[in-house]
Amino acid sequence: MRRDERSFRVALVADFYVNPPPGGVDGIAAAAEAGWGVMQLPADDYPAAVTERLLFEVAEQVEEFSRHGYDLVVVGRRDGLAEALARVGLALPDAITPASFVALREFLDSRPSPQALSELEPGGG
Amino acid sequence: MPPYARGMGVAFVAHCMLNQNSKVGDGAHCAGVYSPIVDVLRAKGWRIEQMPCPELAFAGLNRFWAVREQYDTAAYRRHCARLAAAVADVIALRVERGEDVVLLGVEGSPSMGVTITSSDARRGGRPEWPDGSPELVSGEGIFVEELGRELNSRGIGFPRVAGDTHAIPGHDEAAQRAAVESALDG
Numbered sequence: 001m002r003r004d005e006r007s008f009r010v011a012l013v014a015d016f017y018v019n020p021p022p023g024g025v026d027g028i029a030a031a032a033e034a035g036w037g038v039m040q041l042p043a044d045d046y047p048a049a050v051t052e053r054l055l056f057e058v059a060e061q062v063e064e065f066s067r068h069g070y071d072l073v074v075v076g077r078r079d080g081l082a083e084a085l086a087r088v089g090l091a092l093p094d095a096i097t098p099a100s101f102v103a104l105r106e107f108l109d110s111r112p113s114p115q116a117l118s119e120l121e122p123g124g125g
Numbered sequence: 126m127p128p129y130a131r132g133m134g135v136a137f138v139a140h141c142m143l144n145q146n147s148k149v150g151d152g153a154h155c156a157g158v159y160s161p162i163v164d165v166l167r168a169k170g171w172r173i174e175q176m177p178c179p180e181l182a183f184a185g186l187n188r189f190w191a192v193r194e195q196y197d198t199a200a201y202r203r204h205c206a207r208l209a210a211a212v213a214d215v216i217a218l219r220v221e222r223g224e225d226v227v228l229l230g231v232e233g234s235p236s237m238g239v240t241i242t243s244s245d246a247r248r249g250g251r252p253e254w255p256d257g258s259p260e261l262v263s264g265e266g267i268f269v270e271e272l273g274r275e276l277n278s279r280g281i282g283f284p285r286v287a288g289d290t291h292a293i294p295g296h297d298e299a300a301q302r303a304a305v306e307s308a309l310d311g
Contacts, residue, residue, distance in 0.1 A: 006146045006153035018143075019172050028143065028158055028173070035156035037144030040175040046218065053211040060182040061140075061147070068186050070146060 007035045008114035010065050012058065012093070014076025015043040017104075025098050027075050034108035041078040055084035063088040069115030075104065133170040134225030134309065137212065138162070139237045140178035142229065142289060147178040149190050154291055161298055162229060162289060165305045171227075174215060177208050179236045179268040189252065192243040192260050193235040196267055205236070209272040213279060220281055227308050228284040230269055233292035238266035240286065241293060261293065285311060 017027030018040045031038045039061065042054040055078070062085060065072060074081070074095035082092045094111075098104035142162055145153035166173055180188060180196070183204045219226055230239035243260040265273070273283050287308035290301045 004148070004151045004153040005155050006148065007156035008146060009157065010144060010146050018175070028163055028167075031143075032158035032160050032163070037146040037157035038175070039140075039144055040173070046215070050211075050214045050218065053214060057177045057182070057208060057211055061177060064181055064185055065146065 003120055007037065008069070008116040009034075009036045009071045009108075009111065010039055010062075010073075011036045011108065012039045012041055012062065012072065012074045012078075012081070014041050014074075014078050017076050017098070019043075025101050025104055027098075027104065030098075030101055030104040030108065034105055036108055041076070041081060044078075051080055052084075055080050056087075059084040059088045059090070063090060066090055069117075069119060071111055071114035071116075073108070073111065133172065134227060135172045135174055135219045136166050136227050136229055136309070137174045137176055137216065137284070138166075138229045139231045139234075139289065140176055140181070141231065141237075143173075143175050144178075147181045149180070149188055150186070152190070159289065161302060162305055165302055165309070169306070169309050171309060172224075174219075176212050176268075179205050179208055191235055192245045192248050193264075193267060194244065194246050195248060196235045202267065202271060205268040205271040206275065208268065209275040212272060213275040213281070216276065216284070217279055217281060225311070226284040228269070228272075228286045229305065229308070230266065230286060230288040231292070232288040232290045233261055234266050236266040236268040237288075238264065239269055239288045240265070241288075242266045 011031050013027040017025055020026050028038055042051045072093040074093050076097055085092060096107045141147050142159045145155050145157055145159060183201060216226055231237040232241040233243055235243050241261055242264045244262045245260045276283055285308045287305045290296050
């Protein structure tokens, strides 16, 4: 596959950080600055059946990223995510519940280079 | 970016607007978040709901670029119908709460096009068509069609739409922004 602009980094972001309250940590802005993609997790106030359906689809997509060596992290918390990922054979990725925008940026910036990226580089494994 | 202002509408956005890593190979035009449309939503105080990428889990990250006819299989329509039901659940919740809803897709996409999709009935077999082959036509992508069916079956009207126009010749970011703002403003 030809290299494009993608970062091979995907953050699973709790709704609280995708749609932050005034003064809250803007997870999309932090991801944009750090060059990460965002996969939104269902809002906490959705009915259980709706959440279960949405998390099923999140897990299906995360599985594909994981199979290809993309770096994955969780921002915030979402009940049911661990179980949805376990269904596709995945453990919860490293996570942060950021107290500030700066803390989230530092966490994202501190991640190692994704395996997928190294495999695309000359001599990469 | 200003924060989300509760009480405004809800924009259901194509997955790749927040995650360009989901794009077909050679299709990502930035590292992760496609900010121009997100910035409009933030500026106007709209809530963001990211839809699943229909092609990602079905055809994978190494999928080929494709037109509607190549994705238009019974299995892919079942996959899209399942995703559409999950999205329609959330749209229904928002509509019940009296919130305004818009759908922001990806123009030219065989799955997520809202007014422009891609079509070429001759495509198949060994890839040998040249770049620039005419494939853009008026119409919706397959997921958007299935979502329309699902909403119709629930008695919910189809939302106003706009889209990311990167794949359209003559893409103009200012015109794209104006179209998104127009959809949000109703």
